[in-house]
Amino acid sequence: MISMRNMVVMAALVLLTACGTAQLYHQQLVTLDKGMSPVQASSALQQTPLSMHETTVDGIPYTFHRYFLSNGRFGDTYLLCFEGEKLKYWGYIEEFRRYPDPRINRAMDAVLPQIRAAKN
């Protein structure tokens, strides 16, 4: 049995822990559309990325915005990929690997070490 006071303290701790990392929720993803600019995408998600990573493949600049997508009790890194200044694709790392455009696959591989370093 937990006293009312302890319950309030626990709830406050859970809330504070949740605030530690900015999180995206699945419902927010519906607001994204291909072709959005980085500013429009951040504004649609109502959140700035945790980090940004740039690379160039075949002369085309790619920028990746790193977010953390919460799935209830679990969550994972979620990325937005801009080709030039336009939103091209968004998803989990494994979804980027399956994307049918090989340039996107290569851009992903190029920025992955930076993303992993930024996470730690």
Add this chain to the structure above:
Amino acid sequence: MCRLPSRRSVVTGTADAVNCLERMPMTSAKLWISALLLGVLLGGCSTYIPLQRPQTAQLSRGADEAQVERALGKATVLASHTFTANGRQFLAKHYDLQTGTRQEMTTRCHRRRGCIPVFYDRPIYDAYVVVFEQPSGQVFAWGMLEELSRSPDDAVSSMMPALKASYAAARSKQ
């Protein structure tokens, strides 16, 4: 004052029990209203049927509306609207797809006994849409809204801003 009657007072019909019986019509009315509300709520629930994954596995490009209806059974269509994108006319039908459940917790608190956590499973839904090209009435695209927005097929992803705007307008009318 209406106190809870002791077992003895009920059996013997003493003052405590009699006082409470005076308030019985009011209590009875409250009970009937609660039962009625519950009935209305349950009636509402029975008409709302979310989509399940195995049903969506039966969808395929080119299927017509009747085939889709058969595949999706009695799943509730939340909204149906037509829109134009890239010079083509479409009909969109929206559903809720149940993608899983999440465990939530609430607390029951008692002044003397403290608080007890109570866990329960809550279903998770995602917005799902089936898009028919008009006038052929054949399935053009299907999936979750965010899934279609990032589709590698530009014919599908470029249609999504118009679909979402039309859906928002249809919902605001409801």
